[in-house]
Amino acid sequence: MIRIEGVTHRIGAAPILHDIDLTLPRGKLIALIGPNGAGKSTLLRLIARLEPLQAGRIEIDGLDLATTPTERLALTMAVMGQQTHIASRLRVAELVGFGRWPHHHGRPKAADREAVRQALEAFGLTLLKDRFLDEISGGQAQRAHLAMTFAQGTDWLLLDEPLNNLDMAHSRALMARLADLVRGSARSVVTVVHEVNYAAAWADHVVAMKGGRVVAEGPPETVLTEPVLSALYDTPVEVMRHDDRPLVLHHHWHDQLGTPLPVRTDTDRPTLH
Secondary structure (H helix, E strand, O other), X not given: XXXXXXXXXXXXXXXXXXXXXXXXXXXXXXXXXXXOOOOHXXXXXXXXXXXXXXXXXXXXXXXXXXXXXXXXXXXXXXXXXXXXXXXXXXXXXXXXXXXXXXXXXXXXXXXXXXXXXXXXXXXXXXXXXXXXXXXXXXXXXXXXXXXXXXXXXXXXXXXXXXXXXXXXXXXXXXXXXXXXXXXXXXXXXXXXXOOHHHHHHHOOEEEEEEOOEEEEEEOHHHHXXXXXXXHHHOOOOEEEEEOOEEEEEOOOOEOOOOOEOOOOOHHHOOOOO
């Protein structure tokens, strides 16, 4: 498990996280949700040790992040941040192969090559493996970085908004792949999710954050409720059920008081010339 105790973080004088106490269970697909500026990505970056810990303590499977060598942590958790641009002219398979570096340190073996092959296949990149990164789309490059993280073969995957640049089909396929990965092995995933319905459909555990604090956590059924989400996002939402999972309706035409706005007619719409 990941244990977070008393974590506070500031950028300059601005408080970003306020005394976070949280336990993230193993063997789960965990979604961090909340409005912009809630502190989701900052918390993930602290867990990933991409930012220095200012106050508090974080442990991952009993390893203290403050004292554990990077080489050891690289065998425990793999990280994909929001900034995935690489200027170097690399082929897709070469990028994915970097995920195996903590295992072979520059001397790949058959098991490493097989892990890369499986990662390319898992993310639909086999036919693109010899293409340069600057020759593929943004969504394909995003999948390549995800495949690199996957190939690292760690017990924990930490993903910061992995659905960026992915269309609907690939977003759905990725969430399904992550869910299958969790349920078919002992691996665990912590991911920041912008669209709450991806958390509703696929997550096992949801952490809702606002203003640098955890306001709710638990199974989707207990967190993704109308009172919690309406307060979380400062807008009225409706929650229904679909395939025995929550379905969040937040695209209705309502004003801030929840009153339906008048439906526009064809005569209300501007004419295009």
